[in-house]
Amino acid sequence: MSEKPTGRIYLFTKYERLWHWLQMAIIFTLLLTGFEAAGRFKLFGYEGAAYLHNRVGLFWVIAFLVFLFWIVTTGEWKQYIPTTKNLFDVVIYYIYGIFAGHSHPFPKTKEAKHNPLQRFTYLALATLLLPFQMATGLLYWSYNSWEAWGIDKYLSLKWLATVHVAGAFAILAFVIIHVYMTTTGHTVFGYIKGMITGWEDTYDD
Amino acid sequence: MRPSLVIVLASLFVSLQPAVAGASTASAGAEPAVAAEAHAAPPAAKPAAQPNAPWVTVDHSKLEALQKNFTSAKDLTDTCLSCHNKTLDQFQHSIHWTWRAPSSTKDRIVGKGGDSINNFCVSTNYMHDHECLDCHIGWDRKPVTINCMNCHGDLSFNYEEAVEDIEAFLEEGDEESLEMAHDVQQDLKAAAQRIQLPTRKHCGSCHFYGGGWEATKHGDLDKSLGTPTKELDVHMGIDGQNFQCTRCHTTKDHKIAGRMYSIPAATTRESLIENDLGTRITCVSCHTDKPHTSGFANKLNDHTDVVACQACHIPTFARKRSTQMDWDYSTSGKTRDGKKYVVKDADGRPVYMSIKGSFVWKKNVKPEYFWFNGSIHNMTFKDVIDPDQTVWLSRPLGGPHDKNSRIFPFKVHRCNQAYDKVYKTLLTAIYTEEDGGYWDTLDWPKAFAMGQKDVGMPFSGKFGYVRTKYVLPTTHMVAPKEQAVKCAECHTRNNGRMAKIAGVYIPGRDGHHLVNALGLLLILGCLAGVCGHALIRCIGAIIRRSKSVG
Incomplete structure (x- = not known):
């Protein structure tokens, strides 16, 4: 683990890195203001928290649409095609190999930035959890239009708020594991450095 | 200009x-x-005219009918009615005369002039407490005429005294008296020509004193509204828009808009933009249902389907004068040296009176909130009560699933008042000295016997006390917007203003306990998982290092 890097690889473009850190800031703000608005603690005060949450939430939806446009037009969506190939190797690595000092079974390349486990996780995140959170958030925000849209019969604010909070817990759980996983590279801050500079060090194993 | x-x-x-x-x-x-x-x-x-300028198209001082020397009160009223020939009929069909709600049935007449009972003087129309007539004109529906000057006269002139003087001088009939009568008649003539629309002070001469003293019954109506500042009432403030009561309380056939009893003050919430002939009594009439335009406007406007404007914009009532919150009849009747006495608080409010009992007065009171569709259910002295529970003498109707209901602020007046232990009904009594009532005798059984006889109800002679609640909608003393209730006062987990409001999900107050618990468990699990994983990694690294060194 302590050997010197033998080379480096440019993995993340400027836009990807900007999007990643922007989305981090957005999700961090939304989690903080969201849980405050849900009455879990006091920080900004209800009014400030609710105001920030609504504005940042709306901004997130727009920014996410831009990301979708980028991922489709650049062909980067291919990075998220799920595969079971090597999936078990990666899982076994994280529950055993990493402790025994084995090297990662899936070296990153420019063409395949994500290991199979990441592909599944990010695909589920980008197509299920995050859109679910945005959709329930938008419905929450537009609560007073439900009647005009004819959907008030099928929705209750109580249940919508509950599933929105459940989604937030799921995202927070992802954030915790995701942040921890960044420390599992060759060096503790290696992956974070990669997402800041775009370059990740490579090692011969 | x-x-x-x-x-x-x-x-x-x-x-x-x-x-x-x-x-x-x-x-x-x-x-x-x-x-x-x-x-x-x-x-x-x-308005087309300045608020205090007359809207009328008649200069009363030029009217021929008013160029006369009035000989009596009836003469004065008859002169008004000689032109305003529908007024008597209109007025005697208004609530200001009948004191009965339109929802009354033959057996259960709702209203002060019927069978309803409150927890202030618990007196009704059938009884003979003549002091009530000062405000409750037409009480007992005696065949008396109306006095136009009460509401339309010049408040600086005492019509009653003038008329009494004239009648007395004319009766004496000697030359000197006739001359004096003539002088007063000249003053009265001039005053009668100074007719006006009712001002805050006209309405206030009764409504600021509901319950017998200033601000007693209504926490949002007291003498300070005669000349209010904008800070006290943003609409009526003399340093602001200077609204008179009639600006919102519009009148049709002498029926004045705004009473909230069995029938709502308004059945629709539409603005004058939607219907220019609609009512002006609701906030929506002028402000529309999207009144907020700055800051967090869209979310504030999202409240108007659930929360009444008053709920946020009247943060506290009784802001200038303390109002009565509790009346305990059971402590009445004590004497000192055989004499009735009164104990007053620092504000000059009586906290104990031998003839009435104990009072609690409060200033700057946070309202209590209830779902309210504009209708109030009133108890009558005919209704059987459960003395083991607090009795709602009046109760706001409506609920979360009623489209016309909003969360509305109320003053709740509480009382410990008498009921008949055998018949389980609330008791009425005669009070005033001149009628030989309780204030004279301090003898409850006698006062109840007289009261119950007047209303045609039996009295067993056995009485006890029961806790009662009476609700008064809070709608005056609208504060400037800067003082509106802050979001966090309702959107809070504990002890918020909306703590007791059911049937609506309030973000910040409500949550799903199971989901929150599972969520917390998930987060703690993740933290424990990554910590454990990190620990094993460290241990593995240490073991490997010691092996490679060894």
Whole structure:
């Protein structure tokens, strides 16, 4: 683990890195203001928290649409095609190999930035959890239009708020594991450095 | 001059707005334009005449009918009615005369003039407490006529005294008396020609004193509203728009809008923009259901389907004078040296009276909130009660699933009052000295026997005390917007203003306990998982290092 890097690889473009850190800031703000608005603690005060949450939430939806446009037009969506190939190797690595000092079974390349486990996780995140959170958030925000849209019969604010909070817990759980996983590279801050500079060090194993 | 200046300034403001909007953030770009409309609106909403200028098309001082020497009160009223020939009939069919709600049935007449009972003087129309007549004109529906001057006269002139003097002097009949009668008649004639629309002080001469003393019954109506500041009432403030009561309480056939009893003050919430002949009694009439234009406007406007304007904009009532919150009849009747006595608090409010019992007065009171569709259910002295529970003498109707209901602020007056232990009904009594009531005798059984006889109800002779609640909708003393209730006062987990409101999900107050618990468990699990994983990694690294060194 302590050997010197033998080379480096440019993995993340400027836009990807900007999007990643922007989305981090957005999700961090939304989690903080969201849980405050849900009455879990006091920080900004209800009014400030609710105001920030609504504005940042709306901004997130727009920014996410831009990301979708980028991922489709650049062909980067291919990075998220799920595969079971090597999936078990990666899982076994994280529950055993990493402790025994084995090297990662899936070296990153420019063409395949994500290991199979990441592909599944990010695909589920980008197509299920995050859109679910945005959709329930938008419905929450537009609560007073439900009647005009004819959907008030099928929705209750109580249940919508509950599933929105459940989604937030799921995202927070992802954030915790995701942040921890960044420390599992060759060096503790290696992956974070990669997402800041775009370059990740490579090692011969 | 002034309105036109305002219009010029407003149009200047409007023309400046795009530049201001352009300079502000893009996301808020849409709002300043709306705000500009709102700022431009007040001049258009001003009345055609200045508030205190007469709207009428008649100069009463020029009317032939009023160029006479009145000989009696009836003469004065008859003179008014000689032109206003529908007034007597109109007035005697109004609630100000009948004291009965239109929802009454033959067996259960709702209203003060019927079988309803409250927890202040618990007196009704059938009884003979003549002091009530000072405000409750037409009480007992005696064949007396009306006095137009009560509401339309010049308040600085004492018509009653003038008429009494004239009648006395004319009766004496000697030359000197006739001359004096003539002098008073000249004053009365001049005063009778100074007819006006009712002002705050006309209405206030009764309504500021509901319950017998100032601000006693209503926490949102007291003498301070005669000359209020904008800070006390943003509409009526003499340093602001200077609204008179009649600006919102409009009148049709002498029926004055705004009473909230068994029938709502208004059955629809529509603005005058939607219907220019609609009522002016609701907030929505002038402010529409999207009244907020700045800041967090869209979310504030999202409240108007559930929360009444008053709930946020009247943060506390009784802001100038303390109001009565509790009356305990059971402590009445004590004497000192055989004499009745009174104990007053620092504000001069009685906290104990031998003839009435104990009182609690409070200032700056946070209202209690209930779902309310504009109708109030009233108990009558005929209804059987459960003395083991607090009795709602009046109760707001409505609920979360009623489209016409809003969360509305109330003053709740509590009382410990008498009921008949055998018949399980609330008891009425006769009070005043001149009628030989309780205030004279301090003898409850005697006072109850007289009261119950008057209302035609039995009295067993056995009485006890029961806790009662009486609700009074809070709608006056609207504070300036800066003092409106803050979001966090309701959107809070514990002890918020909405703590007791059921049937609506309030973010910040409510949550799903199971989901929250599972969520917390998930987060703790993740933290424990990554910590454990990290620990094993460290241990593995240490073991490997020691092996490679060894």
